[in-house]
Amino acid sequence: MTTLTENPMPLIFFAVAVEAVLGVILYMTGRGIYLIAMIGVLLAILGCVGLERMIVTERERVEAALEEVRAGMEANDIERVLACISPQAGDVRSDARWAISYVRFTRVKITRLEIDKINKLTSPPTATARFIVMVSGEDRHGSMGHRTYPAKLDVTFRLENGRWVIIKHKWYNDIR
Numbered sequence: 001m002t003t004l005t006e007n008p009m010p011l012i013f014f015a016v017a018v019e020a021v022l023g024v025i026l027y028m029t030g031r032g033i034y035l036i037a038m039i040g041v042l043l044a045i046l047g048c049v050g051l052e053r054m055i056v057t058e059r060e061r062v063e064a065a066l067e068e069v070r071a072g073m074e075a076n077d078i079e080r081v082l083a084c085i086s087p088q089a090g091d092v093r094s095d096a097r098w099a100i101s102y103v104r105f106t107r108v109k110i111t112r113l114e115i116d117k118i119n120k121l122t123s124p125p126t127a128t129a130r131f132i133v134m135v136s137g138e139d140r141h142g143s144m145g146h147r148t149y150p151a152k153l154d155v156t157f158r159l160e161n162g163r164w165v166i167i168k169h170k171w172y173n174d175i176r
Contacts, residue, residue: 009047011049012045012049014128015041019038019041020043020100022038023038023039058125058164059115061127062115062127062129062164063113063115065084065165065166066110066113066129066131066155067110068083068084069084069166073105073135074105074106076100078096078101081096085165085166086165088123088167089165089167089168091168092166092167101140102116102139102140103137103139103140104137104138104139104140105136105137106137106138106146107132107134107135107136107138108133108135109132109136110131110132111132111133111134112132113129113131114129114130115128116128116129116149124158125159126159126167127157127159127164128155128156128157129154129155129157130153130154130155131153131155132152132153133150133151133152133153134150135147135148135151136148151171151173151175152174152175153171154169154170155168155169
């Protein structure tokens, strides 16, 4: 069930296939009952997609927390970034401060995002995200010029006060 609340595309493809079959039957028979069935399928799929939009899963909440960090980095807003990092994660906070004090970010793009696991058995719950980040910017001293740097990251989140915040990260230069 979680799959349908995170990605409605399989359900939409199924509905399109059913609508196509019903459309062919309607065309061949000319019976109005198939038109009513098509309208019923359309209303059902619209209801399901609406429900999917209303339900926010934990994976989507972790993704939203990561997007907030990305937007804060791109805006060079250290306070916005630090708000997404646990106060107990001193090393992550110092890395973020260093990065924003050293680099003026122009673009931060996240690709190949995988929320590997959400562990509700830990107290508080934790989640791990793995992704590729493409960071573009220039050093604040102007000595190195504008560059784009790809890296692979593993980021661990913890649910604190109802929000997913970063507690640790691991940076890989080899993005294979």
